[in-house]
Amino acid sequence: xxxxxxxxxxxxxxxxxxxxxxxxxxxxxxxxxxxxxxxxxxxxxxxxxxxxxxxxxxxxxxxxxxxxxxxxxxxxxxxxxxxxxxxxxxxxxxxxxxxxxxxxxxxxxxxxxxxxxxxxxxxxxxxxxxxxxxxxxxxxxxxxxxxxxxxxxxxxxxxxxxxxxxxxxxxxxxxxxxxxxxxxxxxxxxxxxxxxxxxxxxxxxxxx
Numbered sequence: 275x276x277x278x279x280x281x282x283x284x285x286x287x288x289x290x291x292x293x294x295x296x297x298x299x300x301x302x303x304x305x306x307x308x309x310x311x312x313x314x315x316x317x318x319x320x321x322x323x324x325x326x327x328x329x330x331x332x333x334x335x336x337x338x339x340x341x342x343x344x345x346x347x348x349x350x351x352x353x354x355x356x357x358x359x360x361x362x363x364x365x366x367x368x369x370x371x372x373x374x375x376x377x378x379x380x381x382x383x384x385x386x387x388x389x390x391x392x393x394x395x396x397x398x399x400x401x402x403x404x405x406x407x408x409x410x411x412x413x414x415x416x417x418x419x420x421x422x423x424x425x426x427x428x429x430x431x432x433x434x435x436x437x438x439x440x441x442x443x444x445x446x447x448x449x450x451x452x453x454x455x456x457x458x459x460x461x462x463x464x465x466x467x468x469x470x471x472x473x474x475x476x477x478x479x480x481x482x
Contacts, residue, residue, distance in 0.1 A: 309334055312343040312367045319372040320347060320363070328353045332362075339369035346377065350401050356408040356419065356429045356452070357384040360401035381405040389470070397470045403431035403448035406470035407463050414475035415452055418461035422454040439464050439474050447473060453480065 307315075313331045320329045333346035344366055351359040360380040365372065379387050386405050389395050397403050407415060408429075419427055431450045436443070439462075446467040453460040463475040 307341070307343070307368050309343055313345060316345050316347060316365050316367055316372065320349060324349060324351060327351050337366045337369060339366050342366050342369040347374075353401070354428050354430065355404075356415070356424065356427055357381070357405050358401040358429075359383070360399065384408055386470075395469050397448060397465070397467050400431040400433075400448075403433070403465065403470070404429050404450060407431070407448070407450040407465055407472075410463075410465070410470075410472050412463045412472055412475050414461045414477055415450070415463050418452045418454075418457070418459075418477075422456040426454045426456050428453050433467065437464075440476060442474070444473060 313334050317329055317331060320327070328348075328350040330348045331345060332348050333344075335344050336342075337344040344364065347363045347365070349361045349363060351361075359382045361376055361382070362378040362380070363374040364377045365374050380399065381387065381401050384405060386402055386409065389406070397406055429450065429452055431448050433448055434444070434446075436445050437447060437449065438444070439449070444464060448465050448467060448470075450463045450465065451460055452462075458480055459477050460480055461475070461477050464473040465471060466473055
């Protein structure tokens, strides 16, 4: 009986020691990961998951978990499509490895999220501007897509504090442009930063 008790006690001691070693190693690993290394590792993993995405670390601060970093990353898929997808992911690395939480979805499947909420809506990024312009079904843009095909459109959005379009002055606007190797022309649409209201559109030859 004493032998059995001693064997069980020994097994318990071994388990306790193994857990102690495990947590000591984990703590040692956490301490060896610098802020810059954590951001680089997270970026590399996101690039592995989304090879063609635009990825940007927008915040990197000490995590609530000792030895880890709280990292915020923006991920933009199909950035030059008329409907890019725009997400914000958060990580606590290395506490939870590369397991992320979707902190926000700005656009996905040609939908601007939060646009129909109460109060004014600010178009604060180019993926939102592109998706909003597409959702408005502006004839100049829709006709261009119909002519060359959705997958052949290269879409861009640029913000202007002040600009002039068709002889009229505008402030705080996004200029959305569609071009394609299948067309000698480009299509343009102007939407407001506030609420993404359609303001103007036109077509132009790529040589002009």
